[in-house]
Amino acid sequence: MSPRAGNAGPHTLAFVESPVQLLNVLEWAHAHAPGVGLTLVVLSPIDPMTRGQLRRMSELAREEGYEVRWEEARGGAAAPFQTIGGLAGLLRRASRIVLGDPFSRYVQLLLTITRARDLVVVDDGTATMEFVGQLARGERLVRWHRKGGRPAPRDLIFAPVSSSARRKLTPGERRRVEIFSSMPIADTPEGVTVTTNDFGWTRARFGPPRITKGADMVGTSLVETGVVDGDRYLEAVQSLARTHGATRYFAHRRETVEKLHRLAVETGLEVVRPDLPLELIARRGPVGRTILSFPSTVVHTLPLALAGTEVRVAVCDIDPAWLTQGASPRASGFLSGVTGTARGVHRLSAVSLA
CATH class of the missing domain: 3.40.50 (Rossmann fold)
Structure with missing residues (x-):
């Protein structure tokens, strides 16, 4: 025992x-x-x-x-x-x-x-x-x-x-x-x-991380849950990566193999499938000086897990035009609330897609 x-x-x-x-x-x-x-x-x-x-x-x-x-x-x-x-x-x-x-x-x-x-x-x-x-x-x-x-x-x-x-x-x-x-x-x-x-156990157990010069991107399962259109999502990832110089994409555990393969081919990002929750991965490092994310849990948790470091968490809004026809009527407001209530993050406007 x-x-x-x-x-x-x-x-x-x-x-x-x-x-x-x-x-x-x-x-x-x-x-x-x-x-x-x-x-x-x-x-x-x-x-x-x-x-x-x-x-x-x-x-x-x-x-x-x-x-x-x-x-x-x-x-x-x-x-x-x-x-x-x-x-x-x-x-x-x-x-x-x-x-x-x-x-x-x-x-x-x-x-x-x-x-x-x-x-x-x-x-x-x-x-x-x-x-x-x-x-x-x-x-x-x-x-x-x-x-x-x-x-x-x-x-x-x-x-x-x-x-x-x-x-x-x-x-x-x-x-x-x-x-x-x-x-x-x-x-x-x-x-x-x-x-x-406040992620006290995570901070006591891991890190502080080594911080690299580039940016990392955090994946989301909004496509898999039927909320965001897959093509729009890939276009947004590509635009964000190009604008902010991101090189790695930390996949959400629910993202499909097919989607991630296409993302790697079309964006050139290195797709990483973490073996632990991202809060622990980021705290262990190495991690980019900027972490880019769409509205998700990590915009609330990463600033806490990375407290005391120089890492900046930036969140990009979801444009309502990216939502699928089958998305819940509550989706847009809920995602906006996730972003708007996040503390200690830098807020980016939605990516403009052609």
């Missing part, structure tokens, strides 16, 4: 499905509960790049002394039932649950089992901003990039579970809810405790 897992005190169970979620659980433990009896449960996705980053993050968590339990949660039709059945006992005994994605149907299903009176939501990127707003307004939990309109039949079938999860994530006399975030929280739900993630 790991040294921290055997400590006395309330046992904490954390559920993560992405490398960033796991990183933010480590940040929460560093800031709030050093020495806590923490078990990290990785609900492993199918995507190979995400799995690779999660393996590396799991190694870091074990080095910190935490117990990590890897679940092949999507390894076939029977996997969800086996995973939930195997975790039921842990869920009922845990006094605190930490989760990274309140929109996840997997997590929502697990929340129906727990008796924990202490729930913590750590960042899952910009989705946290939408979650907090929906919780404050008492709305159903729906990801921001999902198209508006009537719920799909699958949503209706799952609605009772989603409603139960929303109730579990609402604080009350017998339940404490905390949101641990580096994102700007405008509307704090009544009774919810909001604490700041």
Whole structure:
């Protein structure tokens, strides 16, 4: 048993499905509960790049002394039932649950089992901003990039579970809810405790980085989620790289191989597929003096992770003309809000495309 897992005190169970979620659980433990009896449960996705980053993050968590339990949660039709059945006992005994994605149907299903009176939501990127707003307004939990309109039949079938999860994530006399975030929280739900993630663990564990003269660019999955047109995105990347002298493109873990191959050929950028979340990659270095990004989580997190260095984070707005016809009606306003609320970044106007 790991040294921290055997400590006395309330046992904490954390559920993560992405490398960033796991990183933010480590940040929460560093800031709030050093020495806590923490078990990290990785609900492993199918995507190979995400799995690779999660393996590396799991190694870091074990080095910190935490117990990590890897679940092949999507390894076939029977996997969800086996995973939930195997975790039921842990869920009922845990006094605190930490989760990274309140929109996840997997997590929502697990929340129906727990008796924990202490729930913590750590960042899952910009989705946290939408979650907090929906919780404050008492709305159903729906990801921001999902198209508006009537719920799909699958949503209706799952609605009772989603409603139960929303109730579990609402604080009350017998339940404490905390949101641990580096994102700007405008509307704090009544009774919810909001604490700041300043990436203290990342800064203590890595760096400071060696800074190069050029610029690096951060990729986004806005094309993959159907928000931004693929051709427009490539044109914007090419224009930004040419204007700012970028030489490397750090791919988002969800970007497709075909898109990245085309991007490398058409822009001449060196495509890098990181083995860890970008906050750790940048902190370890080497990293460009300027980091270029479109609206995404990193415009909020990188200035914190790179605090005390001379690296400048610059964010380029998304022109509404780049959006696909199937993009959610909320997409443009949400992306503008992500950029407008970022602190410590240099804001660039949208790239003008021919």
